[in-house]
Amino acid sequence: MERILSVNNRPDEKMENHRLEGNHVLEVNHLCTSFFTQKGEVKPVNDVSLVVPAGKIVGIVGESGCGKSMTARSVMGLLKYPGKIVSGEILLNGRDITHLPEKDRCRIRGSQISMIFQEPMTSLNPVMKVGKQVEEALRLHEHISKKEADRRMLEIFEAVGIPDAEKRCKAYPHQLSGGLRQRVLIAMAMICSPDLLIADEPTTALDVTVEAQILRLMKELCKDGTSLLVISHNLGVIAQICDYVYVMYAGRIVEQADTITLFDRPMHPYTKGLLHAVSALHRDQEVLDTIPGVVPNLLHLPEGCGFSPRCRECEDRCLKEQPLLTETGPGHKVRCHLCQSAGQGKASSEPMSGGECLKDTLPAENGKTASDSCPMKGEERK
Numbered sequence: 001m002e003r004i005l006s007v008n009n010r011p012d013e014k015m016e017n018h019r020l021e022g023n024h025v026l027e028v029n030h031l032c033t034s035f036f037t038q039k040g041e042v043k044p045v046n047d048v049s050l051v052v053p054a055g056k057i058v059g060i061v062g063e064s065g066c067g068k069s070m071t072a073r074s075v076m077g078l079l080k081y082p083g084k085i086v087s088g089e090i091l092l093n094g095r096d097i098t099h100l101p102e103k104d105r106c107r108i109r110g111s112q113i114s115m116i117f118q119e120p121m122t123s124l125n126p127v128m129k130v131g132k133q134v135e136e137a138l139r140l141h142e143h144i145s146k147k148e149a150d151r152r153m154l155e156i157f158e159a160v161g162i163p164d165a166e167k168r169c170k171a172y173p174h175q176l177s178g179g180l181r182q183r184v185l186i187a188m189a190m191i192c193s194p195d196l197l198i199a200d201e202p203t204t205a206l207d208v209t210v211e212a213q214i215l216r217l218m219k220e221l222c223k224d225g226t227s228l229l230v231i232s233h234n235l236g237v238i239a240q241i242c243d244y245v246y247v248m249y250a251g252r253i254v255e256q257a258d259t260i261t262l263f264d265r266p267m268h269p270y271t272k273g274l275l276h277a278v279s280a281l282h283r284d285q286e287v288l289d290t291i292p293g294v295v296p297n298l299l300h301l302p303e304g305c306g307f308s309p310r311c312r313e314c315e316d317r318c319l320k321e322q323p324l325l326t327e328t329g330p331g332h333k334v335r336c337h338l339c340q341s342a343g344q345g346k347a348s349s350e351p352m353s354g355g356e357c358l359k360d361t362l363p364a365e366n367g368k369t370a371s372d373s374c375p376m377k378g379e380e381r382k
């Protein structure tokens with residue numbers, strides 16, 4: 001825990017502030033990605049805007065099928081047919097990479113931007129030793145000797161906490177535990193020191209002890225200069241690791257705020273529902289307080305607010321008008337008709353204690369709240 005906290009207590013405040021205000025490693029503006037299927041157009045990424053400031057950890061959270069992985073794949077240029085970016089832009093260190101030709105994409109993948117995929121087992125080649133796989137990722141981008149690549153591979157294995165690295169690098173993926181496989185993937189993603197690492201459900205398949213180790217490791221990576229975009233459906237993971245959070249539902253961002261504000265004062269009924277469900281689990285309630293219904297089929301979204309069929313606070317206009325993402329406080333935006341008058345809405349005024357159980361895991365910064373150090377503080381509000 002001490003190491004995790006120390007990540008947030010960085011000494012160079014001036015540099016930090018400069019970075020927060022001006023330097024976004026990743027900027028996604030009004031991104032729309034669609035799948036053109038025989039049954040019609042599916043929009044898993046619908047007008048999504050987000051930023052990852054340098055040196056920060058940003059999270060995307062939401063239920064299964066809400067578009068988290070498709071957002072990440074759009075950024076990586078790894079959409080599979082019939083998926084396609086329809087509009088919007090993706091800037092990596094200020095450079096527009098939205099429609100970068102595949103040849104140029106290959107150059108930046110690994111060296112400037114890396115991704116840990118959702119399925120660790122399918123991301124590794126089962127018939128190749130893990131050390132060789134990590135080495136290959138390095139030699140793809142850097143023209144170095146085999147000896148130097150060996151040295152760097154062992155160095156990164158040790159850095160990500162793989163014990164007995166010389167022996168383990170000769171193992172095949174199936175010979176390693178889930179935690180070690182995930183460390184190999186992190187090593188592979190990090191060996192070229194990318195500016196941005198996207199981690200899609202990095203700890204889903206791991207037990208809680210290994211999960212804590214991997215999260216700590218990712219915090220350490222961030223300290224060493226790599227910014228992180230962490231995707232998870234697990235609010236506990238998001239609470240432990242992220243500086244700022246985007247909540248996604250049915251392809252859209254429905255709420256965004258710094259982590260402490262989001263857990264202290266969630267405003268969107270969907271965010272509240274997610275937090276209530278977690279706190280019910282922690283309270284060992286016999287009947288879980290879940291969000292009614294399921295994520296809608298993206299082919300048949302309701303006309304107004306996408307959350308309306310499941311929302312206990314739904315009103316007439318919710319059925320007809322799509323709510324806009326509206327700023328309700330510094331760095332806090334909500335897409336809900338009830339929250340649109342600058343945080344004075346009904347939804348915002350209700351007490352919310354759903355995130356209590358996760359508060360112990362939230363990052364603390366020298367007594368400051370996360371909103372004091374909000375990554376979006378001072379930036380132009382969109």
Ligand SMILES: Nc1ncnc2c1ncn2[C@@H]1O[C@H](COP(=O)(O)OP(=O)(O)OP(=O)(O)O)[C@@H](O)[C@H]1O
Nearest residue numbers: 035042044063064065066067068069070071233298
């Ligand atoms: N090949 C495809 N054809 C049509 N629609 C697709 C295809 N792949 C994904 N989708 C649509 O995109 C939606 C979002 O998928 P995505 O993988 O981004 O969800 P997710 O939020 O990452 O969920 P999970 O938590 O389960 O990983 C899916 O619900 C589906 O409607």
Ligand code: SF4
Nearest residue numbers: 305308311318336337
């Ligand atoms: S806009 Fe209406 S239906 Fe949608 S979340 Fe807000 S209250 Fe619920």
Ligand SMILES: [Mg+2]
Nearest residue numbers: 068069118200
């Ligand atoms: Mg996914």
